Amino acid sequence: MKKTAIAVASLAAAVTFGTMVSPTFANHVNSLFNTIDQADGGMKNAAVEGYVQEVNKKVTDKGITVIVKEVLADPTRIALIFDFVDKDGKRLDFYNPNTYDFYYDGRFTLTDNTGKDLNPLGDGWAQRKYGDYLLVEQDLYNMFDRAEKAPDGLTIGVNFSNIMDTEGSWKIDIPIDMKKAKAVAKTVEINKEYTSPQGIAIKLDNVMTVPSASLLTLETDWNEQRIKEYMKLIEEKGWNDAPEGSRKDMRLTPGELMQHYLTDYGLAYEILDEKGNLIAGRDDTMFETLNGIRKNEVDMTSKGEGKGENQGMVWWDGFAPFTGHEKVTFKLHSIYLKEPASFEAKIALDELNKQPVTVESSGSTFTFSKFNLKTTEEKEKIGRYEWRGKGGIIEFEVTLPKDIVYITDWKAKDETGKEYRLFMDNGAGEYTRGKDGRVKIKSALFIRDLVKQPKELTITYGIQEHQYRDVKWEVPIQLNK
Structure with missing residues (x-):
């Protein structure tokens, strides 16, 4: 867009x-x-x-x-x-x-x-x-x-x-x-509220139906207990390192970046018809196949606007009109929160070029394979993945810990201590959920600006996204009022 x-x-x-x-x-x-x-x-x-x-x-x-x-x-x-x-x-x-x-x-x-x-x-x-x-x-x-x-x-x-x-x-x-x-437009007032065990407060304001959409308006925020816990964590970890006064550049400090991650949250919910069938759904996970509830969204879906000084948001979620139904039910499915993680893997690249390397850390099980060095700036497809710019590429498969659905804040460092920017390919990767409910990812990491193969790379990620299913909230909505 x-x-x-x-x-x-x-x-x-x-x-x-x-x-x-x-x-x-x-x-x-x-x-x-x-x-x-x-x-x-x-x-x-x-x-x-x-x-x-x-x-x-x-x-x-x-x-x-x-x-x-x-x-x-x-x-x-x-x-x-x-x-x-x-x-x-x-x-x-x-x-x-x-x-x-x-x-x-x-x-x-x-x-x-x-x-x-x-x-x-x-x-x-x-x-x-x-x-x-x-x-x-x-x-x-x-x-x-x-x-x-x-x-x-x-x-x-x-x-x-x-x-x-x-x-x-x-x-x-x-x-x-x-x-x-x-x-022909119609607005049904709802004004129901719920607070999840994690301290996420949700208010379902109304649903407006017009020719091109049924539009739900929601408000979300943190309760006081969650704000206190967050502030305590930031203080303990030293993630309150924002500079005073003017900045030399616009880059976030490490602490500011962690604050950015940790204040992010998402929702998943279902809209069910009179018989309990799924007719629409929002799901803020990056990979819609993991839950199979994202359905009938329209282009305006999940536009958010900040509200207040804390973590308040107003959301407008648009779906194909709920026409033909006298009553639907809003059912909260999940809450998504990003949390600190401490994964680390040291990989000898000569060994990796001979055979895959498996590493278990922070509840994740990784198998790394196929290191490639990309030496041109032009866009190039290597294996199933396509990259632009020079750098190293490591393919991997991972089984994430229980209830973790995504990982990010990647970093890489070679044996000399030099750090590199690291990116996971989200577009060409495969994301599935096993019979045990754990998420499996098959993807690749791109190590930006790596111009020659190092002896060793230490790869880390610092953030994992936790899906909480211990939420119980259903709201019946009478559309023919």
Whole structure:
């Protein structure tokens, strides 16, 4: 996803639509929000229900045409689909998958019917390749916490100033009628609270259902006991080493990095139908296959915003609409907390090149194998893993301790004491749960800037993520109130 800033409060339009965009798209089953594989369930529902508008308005400059194909809008989000074509009508390939760069410069504004800029900072505009098209989205739920607070009309200002290295001006204003989507929106107040044995307090505020989503709003925080225990640990370990006054650079100190890890926490929960079947689920573990409860999320899922001075957060979790159900049940599944670990493995690389080396430490059992030295800066695939830059690569398999689902804060040091940055490949790795419930990982470590094979490497990790299942909280939600 690419975030963009807004240069000005509003943009003059080269093309202005004469009518407001409203849900009248007759061919909704053929909508790009319904037929492209990358569409989430909420987009498909909004298209089928007729809350997507076919636009097909265009503006041309310097032989390049920008086309606004379709618009989806309700009180939780706005989404636009764009196409770019040359003077012969041939589609332009505007995205580089190797660098994740877009070959254009675009700015967007959002105003209400009075001309008020609803997003003066210009943040939150997310852009991604969507099939052969460009999808631009803006979430609205953190602007309007209730559907009725959304304006009856909005205008999206679009301004592209550079496309495919061609300077130009492509400006369009897109008025949107929100009244029909607001009319079918419904908010159910819940206001239930629970505190886990680990001291994580959770409040389930409400659920709002609109054409493209059922949106849960939650608040989370630490209770006083957990704050006291955390502060005691930081003091005992000396992790309160933040410098006073100005810094020489922006890098975190070792203690600040540990604080960053240890204040992080996550949730997993299920949404069950009347018969107890899973219809939706959030799971903050990095690897969704471990629990199998992550389901029917939409693009806005799990956006958090800090609240208060402690560890308070407000979360907005979006799922495909819970339509067709009179009652659902919110069931808390897990709490995730990062905790200190002390794994260490000393590996003689000559020995490793002859045969795998098994190390048991801190409850983990590692088998390291296949050391490779990458000597070029270019991206290169070694084995099943792909890396960019020079460095060493060590493949491994590990069985983690009971209830530990992830490990991080990796470090490496050679026999001379020189330290290296170390990264675990999360993309190409395999993550499974054995019959005993313990997580198994098959992956590789990349030792950044290693230019020759050392005699020995000491590899450590300092953080493990603990999954706590000793939580018991279910909340029935009557949707047809």
